[in-house]
Amino acid sequence: MDVIFGNLDLWGEALGNTLILFFGGGALALVLGFIVAAMRVSPVPIARAVAIVYVNWIRNTPLTLVFFFFVFAYPQLDLVPLDYIPTAIVALGVYTATYVAEAIRAGINTVQPGQAEAARAIGLPYGKVMTLIVLPQAVRAVVPPMISVFIALLKNTTVAAGFSVAEMAAARASISDSGDRPGTLMEILLLTAAVFVALVMLLSWLQRALEKKWRIAR
Template sequence: MDVIFGNTDLWGRALSNTLTLFFGGGVLALILGIIVGAMRVAPVPIARGVGTVYVNLIRNTPLTLVFFFFIFGYPQLGLPKVSTMVLGILAIGIYTATYVAEVIRAGINTVPVGQAEAARAIGLPFGQVMSLVVLPQAFRSVVPPMMSVFIALLKNTTVAAGFSVLELGAVRSYLSERGENALVVLLWVALIFVALVMLLSWLQRYLENKWRIAR
């Protein structure tokens, strides 16, 4: 326990940065993923093509390379300067959005086609058909795979450790400089991640039970 209570400053910053990466990247991934997922099933060929290219290009690129682009490539574009944390959120959010989009697309395909056709028959445009009829039903069927995506996102935050972001994946090197046992530190890091994943698993069960009753 001395590893924790003797270094609360580092552990607090590392956990805070990990959660910031997770929630920031998660919100970005969810918003962008819903948009791209809708584009993937849109009746407009250009929208489908853009969504397909985005998903195939980003998803097949290693996350480390996406981080490399944002951390080292973004400053060369002449865009407004932002912190490494913001660039990390952009990298992990844009990368995870491809998996969110595929989960959303799978959920949309579970909704009976007749419901979308009925919505269009009463004059609803594509945007309202998706937001009012299709997506609310799709979300209920994709809770387990969506939560798996967010669990993967949580673990992927450790990639930021290689880009000067002090989060749980990097805390070992900092504590090693203070003379702490690296193995003990790694075991604590693993325990924290297990606790966070268990919390997400509980949230998954809660949402499944809630929406199952709502049906």
């Protein structure tokens, strides 16, 4: 228990940074993912081509390399400077957005094409067809794969530990290095795993709640 109560400040900072990375990266991934998904099903060939290149390129690149780009290559572009945590949020968001886009695209494909065609027949533009007709129905089908994407995002936050962000994995390494008892490492690993299991269980509960709500709404 000394590992826990003797390092409450470190654990608190690490958990806080993990949640910041998760919610920040998740928000960015949702916004970017919706845009990319809309581009992938767009009738404009250039938009579809750009979205396909983005998804295939980023999704097939290891997350560590995406972090390396934003940590080491991005500063060379002389654009808006980013600190460690914002850099990690952008890297996680850009990477996760590809999976969000594919989950949304799969949900869009579950909507009967005739509904979009009927909406266009009465004069609705493409943007309103997507926001008023297609996406509200697609969201129901998207919930399970989307929660899986966010569970993966939560676990991917540990990659930020290798880039000077003090999240849960970094706290584990820091406390482990300073421990002087043989059992310290095992205790730290178990505590870190327990925190992630609790957070994943919370996301799973959210998935069940959303599925139940929208199933009743039908």
